[in-house]
Amino acid sequence: MKAEDVEEKTEQKREEIVGEAKEEKTAEESLEEKLEEAEKPMEEEETAEEIKEEEVKPPKAEIEEEIVEERFYTIPLGKAWLMPPNKRAPKAIRIIRDFIKRHMRLEARKEGEEEEEAEPKRLIISNEVNEKVWSRGIEKPPRKIRVRVARDKDGNVTVYLAEGD
Numbered sequence: 001m002k003a004e005d006v007e008e009k010t011e012q013k014r015e016e017i018v019g020e021a022k023e024e025k026t027a028e029e030s031l032e033e034k035l036e037e038a039e040k041p042m043e044e045e046e047t048a049e050e051i052k053e054e055e056v057k058p059p060k061a062e063i064e065e066e067i068v069e070e071r072f073y074t075i076p077l078g079k080a081w082l083m084p085p086n087k088r089a090p091k092a093i094r095i096i097r098d099f100i101k102r103h104m105r106l107e108a109r110k111e112g113e114e115e116e117e118a119e120p121k122r123l124i125i126s127n128e129v130n131e132k133v134w135s136r137g138i139e140k141p142p143r144k145i146r147v148r149v150a151r152d153k154d155g156n157v158t159v160y161l162a163e164g165d
Contacts, residue, residue, distance in 0.1 A: 069151040072162055075099050076144050077133075085139040092133050092141040096159065097123060100149055104157050121155040128161040 080092040100106070106121055133141050146162040 066153045067150045068153055069104075071104070071149050072146070073099070073103065073149060074144055074146050077141055078143050080141050081143070087138075089134050089138045089141045092145075093125070093130065096125065096129065096133070096145070096147070100147075100157060100159055104149060104151060106157055121157065124156060124158045126158060126160045129159050132161055 075096055077092045077095055080088045080095055083091045100123055104123075106123055129145070129147060132145060136142075148160045148162045149157060150160065151157050
């Protein structure tokens, strides 16, 4: 190839690139204009929707269950490390469940009991606690965990991660 051919090809490529760049700019500008037009009516609609939602929503205090009793515990999970590596995190969750049942006096339902409750008391472990136990995987759960335990007026017990952990 001659030097002239090389220069012509590079010039053609430059023109193609410049042309594509100009097309992209015009496309971007048109997209921006369309987005701006679309946002203007949506802002008005959103404000109307937000006002409706605010009117419909009851205050947060009514949504949350009344907390009758609240306690903080540091639960030792060292015994979970006696299990084989691939069973430690599930064992840690079982240890937490047993600890809370024992300390919050949640009785397991016995078959011999004649009292039939409409709703049995439940133990709920929050997602935060579960994620904290599983944060380093199945093989390495924490050695201990700090939790906040709350009992509501129905007798249900919920386990939350303590503040700051």
